[in-house]
Amino acid sequence: MPRKLTVRQKIEQRIAHKKGEDAFLPREFKTLGGEDQVLRALRSLVADGQLVRLGYGVYGRATRSRLSGKPMLHSAEGFSGVARQALDKLGVKWEATVAERAYNEGRSTQVPVNPVVRVKGRFSRHLRYRDAELVLER
Template sequence: MATTLRTKVEQRIARKKSDVFLPKEFRDLGGNDQVLRVLRELTRERRLVRLGYGVYARAKISKISGRAMLASPNGFNGVARQALNKLGVKWEPTDAERAYNEGRSTQIPVNAVVNIKGRFSRQLRYGTSELVLGR
C-alpha cells in the first residue's frame, strides 16, 4: 500500500523536535501546491497553527476552549524566534529583555519583541500576539 503525502508529512512533523515548520522542509515529499494543501488541512484539523506566510507551528487542542493552541512550552515568543532562525533572519533580544535576564531590571518584557539585523518584512502572529520588530 502506498503511503500518502499527508501521511509522510505527518510522520516528518512527529519526528522533528522543532515546533515550527516551513513548507520548504517538505518539498522533497511532493510538489509545493500539494504540500501547502496538506499543511492547510492540518491547520483546519487544529494540528498546526499558521503564524504567517509560509510559517506553521505545532498545535494542541485546548481542554478549556476546544481551540487550537501552540504546543510549544515557550509560547508565542519561543515559536516566533524559532521561525526567525529557520527563515535565516539575524536577530537579537531587546535591551529591556537583556536587562531583565542580567538582573538589572525587574520588569518582565510582556510582548514578543526582537531587534532585527537586516531586512525582514513578514508578520508573525498568533491570536492577539504579534512579533514586534525593532531595528
Template sequence: MPRRTLQQRIEERIASKGDAVFLTREFADLSGERQVLRALRKLVDDGKLIRLGYGVYGLAVKSRLSGEAILSNPTGFSGAARQALSKLGVAWEPTTAERAYNEGRSTQIPVNPVVKLKGRFSRKLRYKATELAFER
C-alpha cells in the same frame, strides 16, 4: 502495504523532527508546492498545525478547556517566532529591555514578543491577536 498520503508523510516528518516550528520548504521534497500547501492547510483545519505567517507553521495541541487548537510550544509564541526567524536565516538578538531584565538591571518583565533584528525581514508573524514586533 497501503500507500501513504502526502498528509501522512508530512505528519510523520513533523513527528520525527521534534521541532515546534516548520517552514513550507521543509516539505518541498515530498511533492509539489501546491500539494504541500494543500496538505498543510488540511493539517491546520484538523487542528494539528497553526499558521503563524507566510510559509511558517507551529505545532498545535487541542486545548483541554476550549477544545480548540492552541500553540504547542513550551516557550510560547515568543519562542516559536524566534525559532521561525532562526530557521528563516534572519539574524536577531534579544531587545535591550529583555537583556536588562535577564541581567538583573530591571524588574520590568517584557510582555509583548519583541526581537531586535540585525538584518532585513518584512513578513509578519502572529498567533491569534499577538504579533511579533521588531526593534530596530
C-alpha cells in the same frame, strides 16, 4: 501489498519526529511532494487543528485545548519562542532587545510581556498568533 502514504501522512510523520522544533516552513517538506500538494496538506493540517498558521509560510505545532477544544500553539517557550525558531529557519539575524537583556542579567525587575526582537537586516513578514504579534525593532 502495503498502501503508499499520502503527502499529508508523510508530513505528519516528519512533524512527529521533530521533537524539539515547534516552527515549520513549507520548504522543509518539499522533498515529500510537489509544492501545491505540500501547501494543500499543510492547509488541511491547519483545518484539523494539528498546525497553527503564524504567518506567510510559517506554521507552528498545535494541540487541542482541554477547555475549549480549539487548537492552540504547543510550545514550552510560547509564541515568542516559536517566532524566534521561525526567524532562525528563515535565516534572519536577530538579537534580544535591550529590555529583555536587562531583565535576564538582573539589572531590571520589569518582565518583558510582548514578544519583541531586534532584527539585523531586512525582514518584512508579520508573525502573529491570535492577539500576539511579533514586534520588530530595527
